[in-house]
Amino acid sequence: MASTIKHPKGHQFPAPPPNPPPPAGATTLFERLGGRPGVSRLIKWFYARVRFEPDLEAIFNAHIPKWSEHLETLVDFWCTQVGGPATYRSGMGRHFKLQLGAEHFATWLRVWEENCRDLLQEREAAEMIALAHSIADDLQRMISRRAQAA
Numbered sequence: 001m002a003s004t005i006k007h008p009k010g011h012q013f014p015a016p017p018p019n020p021p022p023p024a025g026a027t028t029l030f031e032r033l034g035g036r037p038g039v040s041r042l043i044k045w046f047y048a049r050v051r052f053e054p055d056l057e058a059i060f061n062a063h064i065p066k067w068s069e070h071l072e073t074l075v076d077f078w079c080t081q082v083g084g085p086a087t088y089r090s091g092m093g094r095h096f097k098l099q100l101g102a103e104h105f106a107t108w109l110r111v112w113e114e115n116c117r118d119l120l121q122e123r124e125a126a127e128m129i130a131l132a133h134s135i136a137d138d139l140q141r142m143i144s145r146r147a148q149a150a
Contacts, residue, residue, distance in 0.1 A: 020034070
């Protein structure tokens with residue numbers, strides 16, 4: 001685990017302790033992450049870092065007017081993805097207008113991997129990293145198909 005988290009703007013923060021080991025009897029990834037509070041912690045730390053990455057900052061600034069609301073939507077999305085309550089009701093179509101390229105996905109995934117390794121137990125980090133790569137691959141394919149159809 002890192003002792004500090006380096007922010008893209010040059011700041012360093014003490015790294016939070018990793019999530020505790022999953023409770024006995026936890027079977028779904030959602031449960032092993034600590035339910036909504038565990039997912040929320042992961043997402044909030046991640047976006048505190050990734051939204052200031054130089055190649056992503058302008059995109060986030062242009063499209064996210066209220067971070068508190070957006071973070072709740074993101075937590076809903078990830079809770080649904082990991083086997084929690086299906087509260088996310090939107091699709092991925094909003095990403096089509098952002099003109100995302102491979103470099104944007106690479107940055108997002110790099111920070112996601114760092115964040116997961118910093119905050120999660122090894123098994124859960126590996127699963128969340130694999131899930132994010134799968135989602136990113138699907139989204140990139142959707143964006144590519146849409147661009148080819150235009």
